Amino acid sequence: MQVIPVIDLKNGLVVHAKQGNRDDYAALKSELCKSSDIFDVVDAFRTLFRSPTIYIADLNAITRQGNNGALLATVLASFPNITFWIDGGYPLCNDNLIKFDNFMPVLGSESFHDENVSDIKKFNQNFILSLDYSSTGELGAKTLFSEQELWPENIIIMSLPKVGSNQGPDLDRLSTYRKQYRQRNIIAAGGIRDSEDLRTLEQIGIETALVATALHNGKISPDEIATNRQKNTPQAGYF
Numbered sequence: 001m002q003v004i005p006v007i008d009l010k011n012g013l014v015v016h017a018k019q020g021n022r023d024d025y026a027a028l029k030s031e032l033c034k035s036s037d038i039f040d041v042v043d044a045f046r047t048l049f050r051s052p053t054i055y056i057a058d059l060n061a062i063t064r065q066g067n068n069g070a071l072l073a074t075v076l077a078s079f080p081n082i083t084f085w086i087d088g089g090y091p092l093c094n095d096n097l098i099k100f101d102n103f104m105p106v107l108g109s110e111s112f113h114d115e116n117v118s119d120i121k122k123f124n125q126n127f128i129l130s131l132d133y134s135s136t137g138e139l140g141a142k143t144l145f146s147e148q149e150l151w152p153e154n155i156i157i158m159s160l161p162k163v164g165s166n167q168g169p170d171l172d173r174l175s176t177y178r179k180q181y182r183q184r185n186i187i188a189a190g191g192i193r194d195s196e197d198l199r200t201l202e203q204i205g206i207e208t209a210l211v212a213t214a215l216h217n218g219k220i221s222p223d224e225i226a227t228n229r230q231k232n233t234p235q236a237g238y239f
Contacts, residue, residue: 001198001228002053003220004085005045006189006212007038009068010059014041017057017163017212025059030216038071042079045215048222053083055106055210061089062111069096076100085128087111090119108132108158109140117141120150130156130189133173154185156210162191166213169197171204178205194219198228 008017008025014036015025027036032044045051056075061067067088073096076084080102087106088097097103107120108130120127129152132139139160144150157177159170169191177186188201189210198220201209214220 001202001206002208003049003051003198003215003225003228004053004055004187004208004210005049005051005215006210007041007054007056008059008212009038009056009072012038012068012071014038015059016216028216031218032216038075039078042075042082046079046082049215049225051082053085055085056087057106058086058088061092062087062108064089073097073100076102087130090116104128106130106156109138109144112141112144114141114143117144117147117150120144125152127152128154128156128187130158132158132160133170135161148181151184154187154208155181156187156189159190163189163212166193167191168193169201169209171200174201174206175204192220195224195228 008015010025014028016028017025028041030041032048033040042054045054056072058068058072061069069088072086076097077100083102083104085104085106086097087108090107090111092105104127105123106128107123110132131145138145155177157170157174159173162170169188174186174188185208186206187208187210188206192198192209192211192214194214198209211220
């Protein structure tokens, strides 16, 4: 299981995401670091979890209320050995990030509508797709959920009502995607509470998960991540 830490960024600060209610997101309070400064949070993930990849949601860009592009450019430049998956909405509000080798765009379905969904083709599948769900179902361009020729290898299944909810991941939906699209890497996002949830996800064939709250509250510890990483790393001489 690959655990990718999540950062939700709003108005220049890291915030605690909960169930997609973005207007109510408060500044992050974490056991890992003493501030909601993005550099402190990234550094905590880097030093404590040795995270090679971090996901960032630019909430201003996603909701079309400005963007944090300049700040994110400084982050990418400051941590060149970390690959940042960044959801900056669409059209991309942070084109200045494209020049960085450690930038990977995340394109979320909620940022598209059926009239512009074909624009995804110009990324030549060099992106992460996030299929976003609200409590009422699919968010954004409906055709994006069905037109598999537009999909890259990595697909995030983002269940916004589960985010920060302590309700557990959306196992039924994730299991359905895993069974139907075995050629894709299905990535769980939303509701992961602890290491037991990670083990359950592994049992249904999910190998990657986006996690925030369970890292910040200590329910998933650096030692658990290290043990899990070692377990999934081939030993020398083993083929």
